[in-house]
Amino acid sequence: MHILLTNDDGLKAPGLQTLKRELASHDCRLTVVAPNGQRSAASHSMTINKALYCRDESTVPGIREIAVSGTPVDCVKMAMEYFLKDDKPDLIISGINDGYNLGSDVLYSGTVSAAMEGPYYGLPAFAVSMLGMTDERCVQTAHLVWDLVQKLIVKGRFPGIVNVNVPPEGDISLDNVRVVPQTVQIYHNVIAEKRDLDGSVCYHIVGDIDMTTAPEDSDVACIRQGHIALTPLKWQQTADRVIDHLKGCLSV
Template sequence: MNILLSNDDGIMSPGIITLKKYLEEKHKVYVSAPDIERSATGHGITVRNPLWAKKVKFGDTFFGHAVNGTPADCVKIGLEAIYKDIKFDIVISGINRGANLGTDILYSGTVSAALEGAVNGYPSIAVSCVDFSEPNFEDAAKVVLDILEKMEIKFWPEFTTLNVNVPKIPYDEIKGIKVTRQSKRRYEDYFEERKDPFGNSYYWMLGNIIEDDKDPNSDYHVIQEGYVSVTPLSVFLTKYDFINDLKSILEV
């Protein structure tokens, strides 16, 4: 397959380097990724400034294009400009350092890069290691290969991304893959006020994770049980189970 590979940790991050190495065992991989880390940028795109795409080499070997934009920018420009003559089969984003569970997906540049692929009509995957301090990138890369072996692209639903999270255990100890739903995992944020040398206030956002979702099929539950979590996501956010109630209130 022809794969467009991106991320949000930056083109020099070990996650994308590892994933490209593993994917290239069986596939043709093209990289369009941020020039620097652009985590938690969500699905923003650049519309008022130009984008540069610079070729990146490791030694004498061409690796890909570094783009001075968001993860969504990287996928958009990769599909529509840099590699416009390539017929891609799938877009993959990652491997991210840290989990993308629950409400993380609203802020995640990793997930947004994959969703941008889905917006453009391509099957896509976002993959993350839940361990931020010592991410197991090689294990996560093996999981991606497993998923690609099992999935048939032609049966992939339109406008759909798979959000993959890999637990903090060795590949051989992973119990399997569980198809999950996005959990209600979220954050209780607070801001710590500090002073700069001139006495001006600035604020540092901190927070605590809230994990009170009782559904055993939610993403973080299966991670805790030693499974890979795979959650199908759509680019469309309509809350269908509220439509009829809302009609009865507003369409009268």
């Protein structure tokens, strides 16, 4: 199996490198194309009308690793349209991200947005995130990813996008995985007013996560309960249920 790896934490991030070693141990053929630095909250942004710089930083024989100066989506575009144009992978995996990508945060996530490119190219894709990334739990999460690849892709032939989030405590195994829908992620104190070095007022978008108000059958509540949240996502965003309503509004 040929897997394209990417992320939004950067090519040298521990999560991606741990996942690379795990997948390589199972004789997967890997191509790694990732940002050359931190690109969190890049969402689905692309670099347009500005140069992209790509540098080969391969360190392991047989695994090509390329650092890209742009966003996570840029990385997938560069891989699929250039580096792997004639050598299409079987699967895209984005992660392992340091920090959750739950609920409405998937709209802003560079990790998830890279995975969202999968269906555009006719490929299944995983976005994998965790809180509390110790070396041990990161390795365990990489093992889990391989187990999910076997269950969902090799045996299940799942064609779409899977968003995986791992809590900071609890068992990391298939037995602790729950399939749950996405909800809205609530934040408090989102805007922080601060003073710059010269005394100017500036603002930081931050926020405190509220894990207490999410519906029971949701990704946020799943994490709150100590389970691993697995959520199928879709790239096509048409609100099919209201098409007839809109047609009716226009015909009146």
